[in-house]
Every structure is written in C-alpha cells, then in structure tokens.
Amino acid sequence: MIIKKTVAVLLSVLLITAGLTLTASAYEDGELIVSESLTPRLYDSPADMTGSVEIIESLVDTDEFREYLLGEFLECKTTIPVSQFNIPVSASEYASDFIWYHMPEAFGVYSLSYSFYSYSGNIINLVVEYCDFTDTPAEYKACMEAFYEKADKLLSGIEGNSSLSETEKALLLHDRLAVNTEYDFTGTNRVIHTAYGAFANKLAVCQGYAMAYMYLLQRVGIENYYCSSQALNHGWNIVYIGGKAYHVDVTWDDISYGNGAGTSGRVMHENFLRSTAGIKATGHSANDFDTTPTDTAFDNGFWQSSFTEFVLVGDDIYYLEAPSGSNDASVRNMRTGAVLYSFSEYWMDSQLSAWSGNFSALTKAGDSLLFSISKDVYRLSPASGEAVKLYSPEMPPYYNIFGMTYTDGYIICDINSNPNSDFSLTRVKYEYSAVCSHSETETVTGTPAGCVSPGVTNSVICKNCKTLLSGGTPVPALGHDRIFHQKKSPSCNDIGWNDYYTCSRCDHSTYEELPATGHSEVTDSAVAPSCTETGLTEGKHCSVCNAVTKKQETVPALGHKEVSDPPAEPTCTETGLSEGKHCSVCNAVTKKQETVPALGHKEILHDEKTATCVSVGNKAFVTCERCDYSTFEATAIDENNHLNTENIPETPATTENVGYTAGVYCNDCRKYISGHTELPILEKAFSDSENARAEGSFILINSGLTAKQLLSQARKNAVIKDISGALITDNTLPATGMTLVLPDASVMTLIIMGDTDGDGKISAADARLALRASVGLEKLTDAQKTAAEVDKKAEITASDARLILRASVGLEDSRQWLK
Incomplete structure (x- = not known):
C-alpha cells in the first residue's frame, strides 16, 4: 500500500468539487485564500469531463499548460507558480479535473491544492504532494522512462502510420492494452489506478486501464475523455471517431476482468465504440455517467464476433473470427475481408465430450502470425497463408491451451482444464526468436555522454522486432570539469560556505552551506501612547551588529475619548447653551459650550371678535408663536346678536x-x-262611510245615495252642482260628473260606481259604454273611467262591463264595489 510523504503545504485548494472538495476549515490569511489539500476520489470524475476540458481549453493553451506542469512534476516541485496562465479561481475545479482525469503522465501526483489573492481572483500557485514511489526527481523520471518505454512498444507500427484510420488505431490500441494488462483484484495500492501501473507493471483496475488508453489515443491524435460512474464504482473512456462520441470500456473487454488469470491473448469487443444505449445493454446500467454518445453506427460491429486481438502486420490487420458456440474459426484480413486460413478444433474435457466454442488466440511474432489450437501453437505466413506447427506444450489429459500470446521473445500459453476458472491454471513460456526480415527500420536518437553517465550513439533498429541493426555504440563518461570556489564565513544575516568545486557541464557540486549565525537580540521596551502623545511598540536589535531585527513602530496618539455636553435650548425669556464636548479620560474641553441669547417673544396679532347669542367675544390681543404668552381678554355673550x-x-x-x-x-x-x-286644525272636507268615501279629488258613491245624504257627510255649507252648475238638493240622486263645492271653493268630482254615462243610475247603457271603452271604441273622461273600473284592476275590461250589466238587472250588489 502506498503511504503519502508529508510535504510542507503552504497553500491550499479552493472550490474543487469534482476531484477535490473544499472543506469548512478554509480560512483567509490576509489577502491570501487558503484551504486544505485533498486527493482525488477515484471513479469520481465529473459527469461531463468533456465540458470540463473544453472550459480549460477556452482559458489556456492546454498543450503549453500540460507541458509546463509535466516538466515541474518530473522535478517534484512542491510549489508550482501558475499565475502566468491567468486561470480564474472559479475555474479551479476544471483545472484539477484536467490534471486528475486528462493528464495520464501525472500518475505520481498524490494531492493538489491552490492559492489565490482575493483581490485578483486568479490562481497563484499549485501545491503538490507526490506518491512515495515518485517523490524524488530521480524516481519520477525513472518511472516516466518505464512509462514511455512500455507505451512506445504498444504504439509500435500505429503511431505515425497514416494508412490506418481512426477506428483501426482505436481498435488495435484497445486490443494491445487488454492483452498486455491484467486486472488486479487485490486493489491494495494507488499504482493500479494509474496508466503507469497498466504500462510498467501490466496490472491495473478500471481507472488505470482508462488512463492508459487515454494516453495511447492522445499519442495518435484521437480525442477522448475519462468517464465514470459512482453507482458502478467504475471508469472507462469516451472516444471521438469522425467527430462522433462513443463509449469504450477496455476493462470489461479484457477477459481477465471476468475470469481472472489464464486468458493470455484473449480480448472481447462488446464494449468497443458503443452508443450510450449500447453500453447500457452490456451491463453499464447506472444513470450517473456521461450520456453524450448517441451514434449507433458501431453498436453491432463485426469485431464483436472475435475474442482475440486484432494484429497489425505491415499495413494489414488480421483477426480471428470465431462465431459464438462454433468450433470453426478463420483468420481474416480486416481490410480486404479475405480469409487467410480456416480450421476447426475441439477442446476436449473428457474422452467423449468437448467444450462448446473455439478458444484459439491470435498474435504476431516479427512478420509472422501465431495462432493456438487446443494442444499446439502454429506460425502463419501472411504472404502465403501457410501454417507451420511451432510448439506443443506438455499437459495432463483433457487439459487444453485456452490462452496464448507472444511477448519479449516468449510464447506464453495458458493451460487449463476449464476455460471458466483459473483454479487449475498453468502458464508456460516457450522461448522463440521470430525470424524477421527487418523490412521496416527506424532511427533511435542516442544519448550524449555525461560527466558520470556513459552515453550511446544513434542507432538503427527493426521497427517490427526492435533488433539493433547498426550504431548504438557506448560512449564513456566525460568526468567533471571542475571550477574552484573560495570559502566565505557566515555573518549574522548571510550564509557562508567552505571551499568547494562545481562542474561547468553538469550540476555536480561539493558546496556545503554554513548557516547564518543569526542575531543576538536585545529588547527595546515599548512606550504607551497617551491622548495627545504618540508611543512606540516593543522592538529588538542585535547586540553584535546593531541591526534592527524588529523595528519599533510609532503607535499613534490615542486621541481624546470624547463625550458630549448636551446643548440647552434658549427660550423667549431665558438664555441657552450650545453643544460642547470633553475627554472622558483627561477631562480636556475639546469643544466649548457657548451662551445662546434669549429668543424674545415672536408675537402674533389677533383681531377683536364680537360676542353673539351663543359665543363670547374678545378684544384685540397678542400671543407668542413659541410660548404660551397672551394678552387675551374675553367679552360676554350678547343674547340679541343673532348672526345665523x-x-x-x-x-x-x-x-x-x-x-x-x-x-x-x-x-x-x-x-x-x-x-x-x-x-288651529281644519275641519275635514268629507267624512267617509260605507256608501261614500273620498279618494283624491273624487268622491266614490254607491248607487241610490241621495244628495241630502251625501251633503250630511260633507263640510258645513258645502253644495252639490250638476254639470250645468245648478244646485242639487234634497233627495235628488246625484250622477257621475257632478261636483261637491266646499266653502273654501275647492271642488271634488262625484263618481257613481257603475254610472259611466252620468245619468245617475246603473243601466245596460253603462255596461255597453264600458265594453266599448275596453276595446278602444270609446274614449272616456277620468271620472267615467273611475266609474267603470268596478273590479278594481286599474283598467277597463270586459269583466267591468259584465259586472255593471249584472248590477243593472239586480244580479250584482253594486255596494260591494266600494269595499
């Protein structure tokens, strides 16, 4: 297990929420903002790493930023200035994401932190802690050499090969990484989470696979990003082919992830270039990862029928096609589709039964292809298609070859009795030097000799088998070119040194620093300030060289501690005082109170007011606007002075x-x-009875009432006149239209109910007149209308005519009409 080395942390990280989390212990030191230094949470990249990288790309030249940081990391710098990149603090989250999840070479970085000044808003320094296996420049550089060496081997024939498409490069690198790496189920150290673990140790977990694949794709110019899921506790890659995004999970395609050891040379392709729907169909069933990939063009790629690696020989790519459950297999040229070689084989598990499927593996050695069957390994010529048996390892009955690959001059065979378990696995190695035509060569730049390290000249090697063909001659170490430096004694402030030598060619030095002796300090006492006099802080100086080691600073006079003397407002007749102030410490008057003159009355003249029947009056008088001064004198109420x-x-x-x-x-x-x-109250004009009553200007009368009877109900001295004005008296029966004239000359019209024609009696003629009026054939006076409306319905109808007619022949009692 890796234990981190404690490095002096001067500054800390701010706002790192995807890879680093800001804690509540953050504090502000002057203008410098500081927080704790934290390590990344594995499998916990942001859901959108693509977006994080794009934000950093919009702020800085990421190639320059990456190269600068990597150079500083290799020197194990613990404080790295980054202010020149002008990265705002608000983007610190994205900067850390870029380092954790987009720089595979930063595998030796254990933790990160940032600092910034509050007034600038930009990150000033990056502070780094390194893992214990990379905490010196020599260790980190040695790891990087192994990193590059293994990565270069996996990239051999692919990097710089313009004949290969992006898809072909991604496929070949997917297979080479899976074949050359095994899943580490121990999970006991940090290395297995890095690309270095996958390359140098050939052991990794999913994050190590993903970061290694990221680096390989970056080397061949294929854009890709890290993708992770907390729910799955897993990480993989999002790869851009032809500008479109696809999921690639090398870990889950490495058969060793599912079956453990015993699967050399075998690799699946179910998780290669899948859409989000496609990758979920393979078991990535969570909902917390980047779902950008939507293109389904490769969801049913032909490579899914192959369970061994795709092999590059020259400019051709070969693969072994073995349909699921079939014993048949074919070696095909991926580019032409042509079958180079076909065979059928059984992997027996007893005398009478065999395992279902074909478990052959395909690899290459030099210019030749190698493939395995149940008991043997064959060499296959790409040019002729001829297969020659190379090796038949010894094995117990019903054991078979279930895995095979070729690496570092050895054929590796995994021999087992069961393809689904590593319980009885035996891994055997067979040394085999591939015969190579050295048809492709490459020049390797030599290493200049140093003062103590030998060098080597440029060399030419075979691009396929890496055999040295020419050059590569060792160059002896040069030795140091020494320069003498005279000693210097240390002083209170300055360091010194003994005689020493340096080298003009390298950083060799015999320099040994002598520390400064330091000052012999004595204290200069502090002087307390007063209200008006300044003071001094405590100071210190060296008793040897008199240098001031702690300057006495002037302490400002305390100043008066003023309290207010409240003002006294003047009145009309008395003086006042202005506001004053004095010191509550020394009682010095800081603001004198001045006398304020009396104000005098501010007179208002009031006019004289005459007394009335209800209110007193007053003489003219004077009042003051500010106080209650008044010359008011009231006058008595005058009961005879009515004004309203x-x-x-x-x-x-x-x-x-x-x-x-x-x-x-x-x-x-x-x-x-x-x-x-x-x-006095007036006498009534007319007294109502059951036979006659007043109604407005009318007197309603039952038929048969005489003039004498009617006058007995009227006011004294009233008379009845007919239409011609003649007086009606005694027992004469009045008729409708006649009038009752009162002593005051007022007139009331007589109405005989039912007498519409004004003859004083009820007859058929009255009924006829009422009937004609009801249908609009006769126009009646108001008196006639009132006489005709006997049913009290406010209008003349046939019903009125009928009642009048009945009364004329004794069938209706007309006296009911007044009730």
Missing part, C-alpha cells in the same frame, strides 16, 4: 295637524326670534 337666521314660511293647518304663521329662526341658538304663531 333664516325666514321660515307659513305651515298651513290641515284636518289632522295645526299650522304656523311665517317666522324668523336663529340656527345658532335654535329658537324663533319673531312670528311662528299656531294655526
């Missing part, structure tokens, strides 16, 4: 109420001051 009067007209007496003469009324004292004498 009105003329009240006469109220005539009625038959029910007394009346009053006109008068003058005072609205203030609420009484009449003249007139308003009482008038």
